[in-house]
Amino acid sequence: SQQGEEDPQALSIQEGENATMNCSYKTSINNLQWYRQNSGRGLVHLILIRSNEREKHSGRLRVTLDTSKKSSSLLITASRAADTASYFCATGMDTGRRALTFGSGTRLQVQP
Amino acid sequence: EPEVTQTPSHQVTQMGQEVILRCVPISNHLYFYWYRQILGQKVEFLVSFYNNEISEKSEIFDDQFSVERPDGSNFTLKIRSTKLEDSAMYFCASSFKLAGGPGTDTQYFGPGTRLTVL
Numbered sequence: 001s002q003q004g005e006e007d008p009q010a011l012s013i014q015e016g017e018n019a020t021m022n023c024s025y026k027t028s029i030n031n032l033q034w035y036r037q038n039s040g041r042g043l044v045h046l047i048l049i050r051s052n053e054r055e056k057h058s059g060r061l062r063v064t065l066d067t068s069k070k071s072s073s074l075l076i077t078a079s080r081a082a083d084t085a086s087y088f089c090a091t092g093m094d095t096g097r098r099a100l101t102f103g104s105g106t107r108l109q110v111q112p
Numbered sequence: 113e114p115e116v117t118q119t120p121s122h123q124v125t126q127m128g129q130e131v132i133l134r135c136v137p138i139s140n141h142l143y144f145y146w147y148r149q150i151l152g153q154k155v156e157f158l159v160s161f162y163n164n165e166i167s168e169k170s171e172i173f174d175d176q177f178s179v180e181r182p183d184g185s186n187f188t189l190k191i192r193s194t195k196l197e198d199s200a201m202y203f204c205a206s207s208f209k210l211a212g213g214p215g216t217d218t219q220y221f222g223p224g225t226r227l228t229v230l
Contacts, residue, residue: 021115042223043155043203078196092217098143100219102155110177
C-alpha cells in the first residue's frame, strides 16, 4: 500500500456508535496528523501525534500510533450525524521535510 | 480563532490561460504551503515556502507553477499556462515557527479554491 492508506474506505454507523478508522504507512515518520473534510470543503485539523507518542486524546477523539507496525487509528466515540465527513491521515517525515503525505481517506456516514 | 483564507473560492479559466490563486495565511505563521486535490483523489503536496524562498517542492510543481509572497500578508500560487489536468481543489496551508526555534508541525488549511480548466 502507499504511504498513508486508510481503511476502511467507507464506514456507515448509527448515531451514538463508535467509529474506528485505521491508517498505515511505509516510511519512518516524525508525526502523524488526522484531518476531517466535509464534502467539497477545506481540511480541518483534528489531532497530531508524534512518533514518540503512543496515544492521544482530544474530546471524543482518541488516536493511537504503533510505529513498529507503522499504523495509527482514529476512534470517534459517541458519534453524531455532524461527524459525517471524510477523514484523512497525513504523515510528516523524519527527514526534516515539512511536506505532508495524505492517505486516500475514510468516508464516514453517521446515520441519525 | 485565526484561520487561513483563500480567494477566489471558485475559478474557471480557459486552457492556456494564467491563473493566480491567493491565500492569506494565519498572521504569525512563517511556513506556507500549497496542496492540491484532484476530484476523488488524494491531497497532494505541491510546495512549501519559508523565509521568502521555496523550501521544498514536489514533482508536480514544475516550471508552470510559481509562488510568491508579494507583501506581508498574501501568499500566491501562479499557474502560467493552465492545462485540463490542472483542474483541482487547491489548498493553502500555514504553520507556525517559534522565534529562533523549530517550526511546529501542525498545518492549518484554508477552505480551498476550486480551479476548473475548460
